Amino acid sequence: MSDQTQTESLSFQTEVQQILHLMIHSLYSDKEIFLRELISNASDACDKLRFESLIDEGLLEFGDELAVHVSIDKDARTVTVSDNGIGMTRDEVIENIGTIARSGTKQFIEAMTGENSSDSNLIGQFGVGFYSAFIVADKVSLITRKAGQVADTGVMWSSDGSEKYEISTVERPERGTEVTLHLREGEDEFLESYRLRSIISKYSDHISLPIKMLTEASPDKDEGEGADNDKSDAPEWEIANKGSALWARSKKDITEEEYNTFYTSVAYDPQPPMCVMHNQVEGTLEYVSLLYIPSKAPFDLWDREQRHGIKLYVRRIFIMDDAKYLMPSYLRFVRGVVDCADLPLNVSREFLQKNKEIDKIRAGSVKKILGELKKLCNDDDQEKYQRFWDEFGKVLKEGIVEDMENQKPLSELLRFATTHDDSDKQTVSLDAYVKRMPLKQKAIYYITAETHAAAQTSPHLEIFRKHGIEVLLLSDPIDEWVVNHLTEYNEKPLQSVAKGSLDLDDFEESKKDKKQEKEFKDITDKIKDALGDSVKEVRVSYRLTDSPACLVADETDMGGNLERMLKAMGQDAPTAKPIMEINPEHPIIEHLKNDQSRVDDWAHVLFDQAALSEGAALKQPAAYVKRVNSLLTESTQTSTQEVNP
Numbered sequence: 001m002s003d004q005t006q007t008e009s010l011s012f013q014t015e016v017q018q019i020l021h022l023m024i025h026s027l028y029s030d031k032e033i034f035l036r037e038l039i040s041n042a043s044d045a046c047d048k049l050r051f052e053s054l055i056d057e058g059l060l061e062f063g064d065e066l067a068v069h070v071s072i073d074k075d076a077r078t079v080t081v082s083d084n085g086i087g088m089t090r091d092e093v094i095e096n097i098g099t100i101a102r103s104g105t106k107q108f109i110e111a112m113t114g115e116n117s118s119d120s121n122l123i124g125q126f127g128v129g130f131y132s133a134f135i136v137a138d139k140v141s142l143i144t145r146k147a148g149q150v151a152d153t154g155v156m157w158s159s160d161g162s163e164k165y166e167i168s169t170v171e172r173p174e175r176g177t178e179v180t181l182h183l184r185e186g187e188d189e190f191l192e193s194y195r196l197r198s199i200i201s202k203y204s205d206h207i208s209l210p211i212k213m214l215t216e217a218s219p220d221k222d223e224g225e226g227a228d229n230d231k232s233d234a235p236e237w238e239i240a241n242k243g244s245a246l247w248a249r250s251k252k253d254i255t256e257e258e259y260n261t262f263y264t265s266v267a268y269d270p271q272p273p274m275c276v277m278h279n280q281v282e283g284t285l286e287y288v289s290l291l292y293i294p295s296k297a298p299f300d301l302w303d304r305e306q307r308h309g310i311k312l313y314v315r316r317i318f319i320m321d322d323a324k325y326l327m328p329s330y331l332r333f334v335r336g337v338v339d340c341a342d343l344p345l346n347v348s349r350e351f352l353q354k355n356k357e358i359d360k361i362r363a364g365s366v367k368k369i370l371g372e373l374k375k376l377c378n379d380d381d382q383e384k385y386q387r388f389w390d391e392f393g394k395v396l397k398e399g400i401v402e403d404m405e406n407q408k409p410l411s412e413l414l415r416f417a418t419t420h421d422d423s424d425k426q427t428v429s430l431d432a433y434v435k436r437m438p439l440k441q442k443a444i445y446y447i448t449a450e451t452h453a454a455a456q457t458s459p460h461l462e463i464f465r466k467h468g469i470e471v472l473l474l475s476d477p478i479d480e481w482v483v484n485h486l487t488e489y490n491e492k493p494l495q496s497v498a499k500g501s502l503d504l505d506d507f508e509e510s511k512k513d514k515k516q517e518k519e520f521k522d523i524t525d526k527i528k529d530a531l532g533d534s535v536k537e538v539r540v541s542y543r544l545t546d547s548p549a550c551l552v553a554d555e556t557d558m559g560g561n562l563e564r565m566l567k568a569m570g571q572d573a574p575t576a577k578p579i580m581e582i583n584p585e586h587p588i589i590e591h592l593k594n595d596q597s598r599v600d601d602w603a604h605v606l607f608d609q610a611a612l613s614e615g616a617a618l619k620q621p622a623a624y625v626k627r628v629n630s631l632l633t634e635s636t637q638t639s640t641q642e643v644n645p
Contacts, residue, residue: 060147065210068207070213078180085177086176087149087177137161138182141180143170202261212237247278301333330399411430419461452473452475520584523592548583551610604624
């Protein structure tokens with residue numbers, strides 16, 4: 001026997017040790033989910049074998065029916081879940097059980113040690129289902145053999161949930177994997193056949209593979225996966241699940257409870273979904289989709305690379321769990337299945353990438369989802385759509401940038417915070433905004449800022465508040481890209497209040513502003529000379545009523561907020577010089593017009609204050625403080641002299 005065949009004692013990865021500790025010490029409710037997870041793994045192993053056997057028929061070996069077996073040994077106090085699927089090699093056992101490569105492991109540990117520590121559904125969401133066996137077992141053993149390999153390449157693995165596990169190479173004639181749980185004291189309920197059958201019915205009825213248990217009259221002990229034979233003394237197995245694909249049934253025959261139960265099985269979410277969309281398409285392309293919109297955002301919502309929301313089936317045969325080609329990124333929160341009758345079984349990711357049928361399924365699914373959301377936001381129950389928007393609105397906005405074909409229906413779903421509401425709630429649709437526009441108003445006005453508070457208190461809003469004109473307050477990072485791609489709505493252009501010049505017709509301003517430009521030309525020129533290359537231009541402002549100055553981007557330049565965002569992300573951003581606008585009716589500007597002795601200091605202070613008001617960081621904060629202190633000192637001395645001449 002080679003060194004490889006000897007028993008080895010290996011250490012679990014640190015993250016695995018932490019997860020095992022959580023399984024053993026934290027989960028006291030919903031213990032039954034261990035069976036759901038092990039059956040799910042077994043089913044996946046069979047599906048992988050079925051898929052790979054399309055290329056290599058020899059992997060099926062004896063050609064027996066793919067199935068999952070669940071058995072009980074009351075004397076030994078064990079529960080065994082076995083399958084005749086793809087199986088694992090020694091290296092795969094170490095990789096799949098001894099370590100965890102998934103990036104979300106840290107998030108899982110944080111979630112399970114926080115306020116969600118009792119949520120057993122997190123186990124399925126994070127793909128660590130095998131370890132759920134330790135919720136009820138003080139020892140778990142596994143024996144497996146990879147399909148297509150010889151019998152003496154079997155692998156035995158066992159662990160008591162401590163820091164180490166043992167692994168060895170053994171003889172195993174059958175392919176597939178057998179997991180045996182040695183139940184700890186107090187878990188006797190799982191030694192009852194009726195209890196395990198109820199769990200299978202609850203969680204695994206939809207699995208198309210047969211899940212078999214011994215008949216009540218048969219011996220309790222599992223005699224192996226090859227027990228289905230004609231020997232008179234062989235145990236008799238019977239199917240414990242319905243094995244019918246829920247999505248293949250007629251909608252009128254499916255109850256809300258069945259829809260919700262299936263949703264839980266595919267999304268690992270105990271809460272009922274917000275929306276259910278069951279759609280059957282016939283014609284040149286035949287497919288069925290069963291899609292769900294969750295009530296709450298999944299934990300990995302912001303991980304654009306983690307795309308496992310939609311399962312693809314071909315004629316009820318599972319192909320892959322990857323939504324990349326079936327659903328756009330901005331709908332990555334959608335869960336469910338798509339089953340197509342017209343795709344070949346040997347589907348590859350390369351095939352999906354270039355397939356017209358997949359493109360049609362994707363387009364049809366997107367249309368269905370956006371249509372459902374449109375109905376939801378037009379429904380009398382506005383609170384329901386608001387709950388959806390609060391959970392998924394930021395992600396849906398990505399579609400405005402990524403999906404030009406569906407930009408119009410997407411824009412109808414958008415919600416924003418505005419100056420008509422003091423809260424930061426995004427509740428106003430573009431339709432509602434347009435209906436409230438005064439007859440003279442030509443544009444939909446918005447402002448972008450790093451935070452809602454910064455947007456709400458921006459000096460750029462002063463003239464709009466004075467005349468009661470509503471402005472969209474945009475503070476989500478994605479908003480900068482949204483307004484760059486959504487340039488108009490209902491033939492109304494979207495215009496930033498912090499870029500370019502304003503159309504005074506919207507504000508019924510008199511022509512006195514043109515006169516003020518001439519009156520203050522001398523001081524605007526001197527401020528420009530003082531600031532030099534820091535600004536593109538200095539001009540009289542029509543948008544300020546209370547503040548002395550503000551910074552405005554030129555119509556064709558990048559706004560300051562977007563520039564700061566790009567730099568914070570480590571990207572190169574073209575630095576555009578801002579335009580400085582001064583308020584001719586502000587006391588400071590009036591003072592400067594009449595007394596230009598310290599115009600240089602005042603110019604820099606006003607520029608820095610304007611930058612601060614829009615959330616920018618000062619390049620020379622110490623110089624700013626020095627100038628302010630100097631001006632304050634001078635003001636104090638002047639006041640003292642006036643009091644004591």
